[in-house]
Amino acid sequence: MSIFDLKVKWTSESLNTRGVGMQRGYSCKRKQPVRSFSTTMLAQSVFVLFLTVSALGVWSASGFNKVQNGSLSSDNRSPETSEENCSYYKVLEYLNLTKDKDLFAMIRPVKNHRRVTRVYIKMILYAILDVREVDQTFVSYVWIYMKWFNEYIKWKPKDLCGIRNFTVPNQVLWKPDLTIEEMIEKDKAPPSPLLQIDNHGYVVYKNDQVIISTCQMHVYRFPFDTQSCTITFKSIFHRDYEISLSVYTNNTEITKWSRDNMRAQYEWVFKNITVQKKTEDSLGYNKTSVIYTISMSRRSTLYCFNFLVPILFLIILDMASLLIPDNGGEKLSFKVTVLLAVTVMQLILNEILPSSTETIPLVVLYCIGVFGLMLLSVIETIVVMHLMEKDSESQESEGDPALNAEQNDEKIKVNCRNSLTVMQKCCLSAAIHDDETDQNTPSPKKDSSSQRLDVSLALDLFSHELDEVKKTVSLLSSRRENIGYWTKLSQKIHKIFTVFYVGGVVLFLITISMLWIVADDD
Numbered sequence: 001m002s003i004f005d006l007k008v009k010w011t012s013e014s015l016n017t018r019g020v021g022m023q024r025g026y027s028c029k030r031k032q033p034v035r036s037f038s039t040t041m042l043a044q045s046v047f048v049l050f051l052t053v054s055a056l057g058v059w060s061a062s063g064f065n066k067v068q069n070g071s072l073s074s075d076n077r078s079p080e081t082s083e084e085n086c087s088y089y090k091v092l093e094y095l096n097l098t099k100d101k102d103l104f105a106m107i108r109p110v111k112n113h114r115r116v117t118r119v120y121i122k123m124i125l126y127a128i129l130d131v132r133e134v135d136q137t138f139v140s141y142v143w144i145y146m147k148w149f150n151e152y153i154k155w156k157p158k159d160l161c162g163i164r165n166f167t168v169p170n171q172v173l174w175k176p177d178l179t180i181e182e183m184i185e186k187d188k189a190p191p192s193p194l195l196q197i198d199n200h201g202y203v204v205y206k207n208d209q210v211i212i213s214t215c216q217m218h219v220y221r222f223p224f225d226t227q228s229c230t231i232t233f234k235s236i237f238h239r240d241y242e243i244s245l246s247v248y249t250n251n252t253e254i255t256k257w258s259r260d261n262m263r264a265q266y267e268w269v270f271k272n273i274t275v276q277k278k279t280e281d282s283l284g285y286n287k288t289s290v291i292y293t294i295s296m297s298r299r300s301t302l303y304c305f306n307f308l309v310p311i312l313f314l315i316i317l318d319m320a321s322l323l324i325p326d327n328g329g330e331k332l333s334f335k336v337t338v339l340l341a342v343t344v345m346q347l348i349l350n351e352i353l354p355s356s357t358e359t360i361p362l363v364v365l366y367c368i369g370v371f372g373l374m375l376l377s378v379i380e381t382i383v384v385m386h387l388m389e390k391d392s393e394s395q396e397s398e399g400d401p402a403l404n405a406e407q408n409d410e411k412i413k414v415n416c417r418n419s420l421t422v423m424q425k426c427c428l429s430a431a432i433h434d435d436e437t438d439q440n441t442p443s444p445k446k447d448s449s450s451q452r453l454d455v456s457l458a459l460d461l462f463s464h465e466l467d468e469v470k471k472t473v474s475l476l477s478s479r480r481e482n483i484g485y486w487t488k489l490s491q492k493i494h495k496i497f498t499v500f501y502v503g504g505v506v507l508f509l510i511t512i513s514m515l516w517i518v519a520d521d522d
Contacts, residue, residue, distance in 0.1 A: 086161035094160065095153050097172060108242065109150035109174050119176045120147040120246045121233055123292050125258040125273060128265045129210070131217075131227065131296075133354050137184065138215035138229040140294070141263070146205040148176060154201045165198035173203055176243055181232040181289070182213035219353055221519055222361050223303035226271070227296055232278075234289035239282065247275055247290045268296040308366070311345055314338055315370050315505055318377055322498050326384045326490070335378045342371050362519065366512050373505055380497045384490040391486035 092098050108117055127141040150173060157164050173195055192207040215229035235243050248254065255272045262270055274293045279286050318338050324331040346367050353361060 086163075088163070088166050091155060091160050091163055091166065092168075094155055097153075097168065104150075104152060105172060105174050107174065108238075109148075109152055111151050115151075116241060116244045117148055117176070118244045118246055119178070120248075121145070121178070121290055122248055122254075123231065123233075123275075124254075124261055125270070125294060126208070126261055127263045128268050128270065128294075128296060130266055131215070131229075131268060133217050133219060133222075133352060136215055136217050136354055138182075138211075138213050138227075138294075140211050140213070140229075140231070141208070142211060142231070143206070143208050143261075146176065146178070148203055150174070150197070150201050150203050152201075153197050153203075155199050157199050163199070165196055167194040167196050169193060170195045170205065173197070175203075175205060177236045177238065178233050179236055180211060180213065181234060182215070182230060183211055184214055185212040187211070217354055217357070219357055219361050220359050221516060222353065222363050223298055223300040223307075224516055225298055227268075227298070229294050229296075231292045231294070232289050233292075234287060239285040240279070240288050241285070245277065245288050245290050247277060249275055249277075251275060265296075267299050267302075269299060271295040271297055307345065307349070308363075311342060311367065311370055312509075314341055315373065315509075318374050319502060319505060322377070322494075322501070326381065326388060326494065329385075332378070332381050332385065335374070335381055339371070339374045339378060342367065342374060346371070362512060362515055369508050369512065373501070373508065377497075377501060380494070380501075384494050387486040387490035387493070391484035391490075 089098075097104065110117060122145040124143045124145075125140060126143055128139075129141055130139040131137075132139075153173075155163075170191070170193055175195075187209050189208075189210065191209075192205065196204040196206075198204075211231060213229065213231060215227065217227060219225055233245070235245075251272065251274045254275060258273050259270060272295050274295075276291050276293075277288055278291055279288045281287075318335060321331060321334050321338070324334065349363065349367060353364070
């Protein structure tokens with residue numbers, strides 16, 4: 001029974017009792033004035049009205065409080081909690097993030113400074129943008145996830161409309177001072193502006209970033225090399241007793257995540273990514289760093305067809321030039337042209353490879369070897385041509401008539417002409433003599449004897465000319481059969497050099513190929 005019911009009941013009983021008494025008093029005392037009865041009734045009515053109003057006020061106030069607290073439901077069955085408690089602002093007020101927000105961003109979020117803040121970190125590689133061998137830099141695009149515990153931002157979701165997490169600006173809360181050790185250029189893009197917090201007190205930070213970092217290049221097996229670049233996360237000021245870095249160490253899963261999300265790889269093929277933790281001493285205190293190692297291999301097909309194969313063709317062309325005769329200067333000019341082509345290829349290679357490498361790359365040994373072999377071939381051609389020229393000069397200095405082939409041929413032609421002229425004269429004189437003998441009378445013996453003498457002189461002259469032709473032909477044949485000493489020596493040198501040159505080229509190509517296959521990148 002409510003207070004209002006008790007008060008009404010008590011008032012009714014009081015009125016009944018007083019009415020009975022009054023009736024009895026009026027019957028006993030009929031001479032009492034009626035005015036006293038009216039005054040008493042008015043006072044009682046005012047008192048009853050006052051009690052009624054008070055009871056209604058108490059009931060209304062209790063009912064309103066019940067509705068506000070959610071114990072009573074309205075006619076349209078609204079939720080038990082009010083609209084004001086379902087906003088993120090109420091959560092911020094509950095966490096006191098709207099007041100003194102700088103205080104939460106200035107200090108490490110622990111209630112006891114001896115407690116360690118554990119920071120969980122994860123990195124996923126999204127793209128390999130560039131690898132600069134000359135500058136020895138590695139440009140990558142990554143996503144970085146960080147998660148840590150904040151002891152000041154816990155709440156119960158049932159008290160705040162079931163809100164379990166929401167985002168706040170990253171300037172509001174403290175963030176670990178992690179940096180990338182290999183970074184040489186700051187990312188120009190702004191960092192992520194938000195942090196995500198949950199009801200358990202964990203803060204999550206996600207950021208995409210283009211990292212330009214240093215990377216020690218090992219180009220010994222270029223263009224069949226494999227590079228490994230590292231990205232190291234560590235705290236700038238905090239030691240291990242303040243911040244502890246944790247990382248997901250399943251390398252297989254990390255590699256799978258990166259391979260599934262890979263967007264671009266430039267001229268490289270992503271192989272794997274590994275992670276490890278390293279602890280080092282920093283001014284007497286331990287400091288832990290997380291090291292991600294990215295391994296990638298170069299796409300070598302284009303370099304093979306644009307660089308290695310053309311040089312191979314040049315060395316084959318130089319071997320084919322050994323078949324060119326050494327008499328003229330065409331062979332020497334051809335070899336020098338091929339040698340200059342290899343020099344141009346070396347200049348192109350110089351723009352690709354770094355100058356700070358400690359070991360000589362195999363591709364440089366390949367170019368130097370080909371250049372050296374071609375240089376030996378040019379030197380051999382110069383020596384052979386010099387020996388042949390020396391032999392010709394020695395024969396000219398001895399005055400050999402058969403030294404010049406053109407002169408000998410000219411002598412043979414002149415002798416032949418003279419012999420033919422003598423024969424024609426003899427034949428003509430004999431014909432004239434026969435005609436005179438047939439037509440005229442017999443001449444004296446003196447005339448016949450003079451004619452015989454002329455014929456005999458013509459025959460002697462013809463015989464002498466034939467001897468001269470014979471001598472000239474024999475000298476020419478002896479010149480062709482008897483080659484000079486230096487010419488023979490040059491021919492022997494050329495044959496021996498050809499054998500060793502071809503064998504050396506084949507052996508060099510096999511050796512350099514085996515080194516490219518079995519050599520280590522380091």
